[in-house]
Amino acid sequence: MRSTALAPARTDERLTGLAGEPPGHRRYRRMRFIRRFEETLLRLFEEGALNGTTHACIGQEADAVAVTEHLAEGDHIFSNHRCHGHYLAHSGDALGLLAEIMGKEAGVCRGVGGSQHICAPGFKSNGVQGGIVPNAAGIALANQLAGNGAVSVVFIGDGTLGEGVVYETLNMAALWKLPLLVVCEDNRWAQSTPVAANLAGDMAARFAAFGVPVREVGSTDVEELSAIAGEEVGAVRAGRGPRVLLIHTYRLCHHSKSDDERPEQEIAERWLVEPLVVHGRRLDAADRARIDDEVETALAEVVATARALP
Template identity: 75%
Template sequence: MTIAPTRIPRQRELQADPRTMGTPEEPRDLRLYRRMRFIRRFEETLLGLFDEGVLNGTTHACIGQEADAVGVIEHVEEGDHIFSNHRCHGHYLARTGDALGLMAEIMGKEAGVCGGIGGSQHVCAPGFMSNGVQGGIVPTAAGIALAMKLRGSDRVSVVFIGDGTLGEGAVYETLNIAALWDLPLLIVLEDNEWAQSTPTELNTAGSMRARFEAFGIPVTETTTTDVAELDALAGNEIAAVRTTGKTRVLLVHTYRLCHHSKSDDHRPEEEVALRWVTEPLAIARQRIAESQWQRIDAEVEAALAEVVATARALP
């Protein structure tokens, strides 16, 4: 039997679209809002394509958690590494702006960031990796952090995990090594209160914070959905990891406003409705003139319409 070799896709030159990613000259409040709006509309567009039957399989959207991705990744520099999980789209888009590459990847097309063979959960690009295996990406992130340390670099690894990942033994093995060896690793725990359809109080004993502190790892904890506040907190955390070379944790109590995957949601409707009041885009709009956020919304919409049209036409 002959097994065809796996194709390794060529890396494409990425040019961030200022309509979705903004520019360095744009006021920070506007740029952060623009990037969150970009992620939100990408995810909503993706779910719409599933409903149309354009896409197969499933996907895990990050609607409601955009501020975590944007606030943290705003401080990631060239040479740093980001590691994500099954809910990775927002992290990838905040890092690269590569809407076409990701859309084509989820469509299974050759122009996708991984040649159409990674799909929604398994995205690999320079400085970015995601994996659908719960907790499996944490040892990898620590390994890259160790490599950076051995090279004498001030580069850091940032790994995003969810509250459900706290049940995985590999996480605690990694915490032990990361603390013992002083690895330049920032763990961002996005606690969205539900592990698929199970609330955290039914599957997570004790304190989330204490789990890290037991290894001597400092934890900064927040319940904010304000991207400006997360931006400031994440900036401090990444700077501390970069200067000390030691592992730290940013524990963000957030909320997922959409299904776990594309159609399953068993949460009380009134609970979800209440969280829409304090969702990240609504909070960000409070400090932006209505004419400004409406202009940004229109620019993002136009950019994504072009992405979808292009992706549909790809072979």
């Protein structure tokens, strides 16, 4: 009989951070790791080494790194179809995720979840827009009843603000003062629909209608985002009820593997202020090059190992 136990996360400090490394270097390394992991995935798809589809978070890496660094053992992350960055920032388990996407037995979910459906300790993702938001509230309620100080964080996109279940959940979470942080990554597009064409009124006001405090920031700077995320996670952990962190950002790649109808000029402008450029300027060129090399070497090992898996 096969074991149903989840595979333990396999991490490599060349991807997640060397011991004693300055926080700025560690953040750069983690964002670079996520970026290169997803660029590698897109290449593997082109080669025909992967099936199905995948949604890259290229351009949004700072959100994942900034939020997850404030989470602790016992906290839960809930994510969506664009989950790789969140999962890698949480676990560092590049091999488990790549093996999962390749449909291999050694994958995080033994190869049956794929790119969008990850079930791991402290982490769950689901490709049904908004579908996982009530789960996040349910775990938040369980933690509140247990009085263990743990928090639930759920990542949603701007396009998911069209899902009614988000509002049903906000209502209960606010009434019950659940330890829930909703991180809304507004990347301006829902697949091929610009936000202006599908969202009436003001985004932040939607949350405020439930009396849920909203912290709004338009930034791709991991340091700025980390400072704000730390305050928001801290307030939720202190028992002050649910909160929303609304991050205005941008997705630099197509929605999934190829679909993209956005103006080229708009995309080009956002490449100038993407997270690695913004934060990378803070590092010496030599440190940046060293970290890039270490990430590249470690990822190449992960890809070779994953390819050889049964």
